[in-house]
Amino acid sequence: MSRLNLDERPVSFGVLVFPGFQALDVFGPLDAFNTLFFAFGAPLKLSIIAESLDPVSTRPRTAPPGASDFDESIVPTHTYDTAPPLDVLIVPGGRGTRDAVTVQRAIEFVGEIYPKLRYLITVCTGAGIAARAGVLDGRRATTNKKSWAGTIALRTQVHWVAHARWVVDGNIWSSSGVSAGLDVTFAFIAEVWGNQTAVDLANVLEYERHTNSSWDPFAELYGLVDPVPVTL
Amino acid sequence: MSRLNLDERPVSFGVLVFPGFQALDVFGPLDAFNTLFFAFGAPLKLSIIAESLDPVSTRPRTAPPGASDFDESIVPTHTYDTAPPLDVLIVPGGRGTRDAVTVQRAIEFVGEIYPKLRYLITVCTGAGIAARAGVLDGRRATTNKKSWAGTIALRTQVHWVAHARWVVDGNIWSSSGVSAGLDVTFAFIAEVWGNQTAVDLANVLEYERHTNSSWDPFAELYGLVDPVPVTL
Numbered sequence: 001m002s003r004l005n006l007d008e009r010p011v012s013f014g015v016l017v018f019p020g021f022q023a024l025d026v027f028g029p030l031d032a033f034n035t036l037f038f039a040f041g042a043p044l045k046l047s048i049i050a051e052s053l054d055p056v057s058t059r060p061r062t063a064p065p066g067a068s069d070f071d072e073s074i075v076p077t078h079t080y081d082t083a084p085p086l087d088v089l090i091v092p093g094g095r096g097t098r099d100a101v102t103v104q105r106a107i108e109f110v111g112e113i114y115p116k117l118r119y120l121i122t123v124c125t126g127a128g129i130a131a132r133a134g135v136l137d138g139r140r141a142t143t144n145k146k147s148w149a150g151t152i153a154l155r156t157q158v159h160w161v162a163h164a165r166w167v168v169d170g171n172i173w174s175s176s177g178v179s180a181g182l183d184v185t186f187a188f189i190a191e192v193w194g195n196q197t198a199v200d201l202a203n204v205l206e207y208e209r210h211t212n213s214s215w216d217p218f219a220e221l222y223g224l225v226d227p228v229p230v231t232l
Numbered sequence: 233m234s235r236l237n238l239d240e241r242p243v244s245f246g247v248l249v250f251p252g253f254q255a256l257d258v259f260g261p262l263d264a265f266n267t268l269f270f271a272f273g274a275p276l277k278l279s280i281i282a283e284s285l286d287p288v289s290t291r292p293r294t295a296p297p298g299a300s301d302f303d304e305s306i307v308p309t310h311t312y313d314t315a316p317p318l319d320v321l322i323v324p325g326g327r328g329t330r331d332a333v334t335v336q337r338a339i340e341f342v343g344e345i346y347p348k349l350r351y352l353i354t355v356c357t358g359a360g361i362a363a364r365a366g367v368l369d370g371r372r373a374t375t376n377k378k379s380w381a382g383t384i385a386l387r388t389q390v391h392w393v394a395h396a397r398w399v400v401d402g403n404i405w406s407s408s409g410v411s412a413g414l415d416v417t418f419a420f421i422a423e424v425w426g427n428q429t430a431v432d433l434a435n436v437l438e439y440e441r442h443t444n445s446s447w448d449p450f451a452e453l454y455g456l457v458d459p460v461p462v463t464l
Binding site (some may be wrong): 013023027038045058063132179180203204210216 | 254276278280287292293307327364378389410412435442
């Protein structure tokens, strides 16, 4: 594991949100970075990016009226048009990713900003957003195992890896479904801030990390195998 | 494990939030209940309760200005004065609990509503809020292990249990720090909706549950032992 020098570490973080985002996809990683900031003193900044500055709900845009009384809303700090330069972008998944209209601007935004990022982290079906932006083409990546078939069909040029808690290819860190966002985040923190910081942080959050990126009982549960990627 | 009949299951959930709440304390449990609602069709309602309807940040009220650029805000649906009747109240912890002014109304609210609840779930230092409300007096409960000494000192009439991922005493389910909120939630879901629902839900969230309530390497890490409770 490398450990970056102080002046090489990323500072400016962004997360994008859309109606029907999965709460834990967002707040697993952010809770770790919140604590890295508040309890460990890392000089981090967060932008929460959406289509407008209106609160964004975990309720999918397409959910039938009245069917949804169990949801939470988060307040964006920036729109896709006003987002500041970012070192790291976190892309969550969730039921909203199944609706092309909901995530159209998110997909465009990832395509536009990716060349200027230092790291891209996807959680769950957030990989489907990055895939549709084309930034995973020719790369190894993983995604949610329950929604595997539908997500990998979105972009056959990706080297989808079925059996993985998370995958690192270049500067793209993709993780499996929902709670896997915690493990990829701790692995990323170990890479950038050093393993001892990741260990100490997990002890504060009382989280038992999966530190083996190929640990994946859910790929086995769902009987998944790697598809053959389409050569570009 | 019992499994309640359909018409006996809790429907109306509430979570209280205050400046400096720990994001994962809230969104670990809520993500599980969100998914139980959206993907499993459980007829649940959520109220997010705070002092006012203004967005509530993970940033502590007492954080020095300019020191906090990494935080998220959630939108309340009710105030402490307008909260509807609840079956279940979730009380999170976080740095905000260390400031008596921040959590004064939360403590009062828990004391007022507890006699009308069917279940109280505390996560992390949220147990310190319930303890100060007096509702844990003479009960067994656990809390965050890193903040153990400061939290148990808030109320010596509680039978604090050091070595526990979570503790159930009567209708009060208290969990250890931060990520333990996920495990107490799955245990609660197993109790109310049946173990198979909890297993299926964990598979959707790709979460490896701790199903042993006395699993607690963090109590060992910090060398904690049960204090002798003050007899009432």
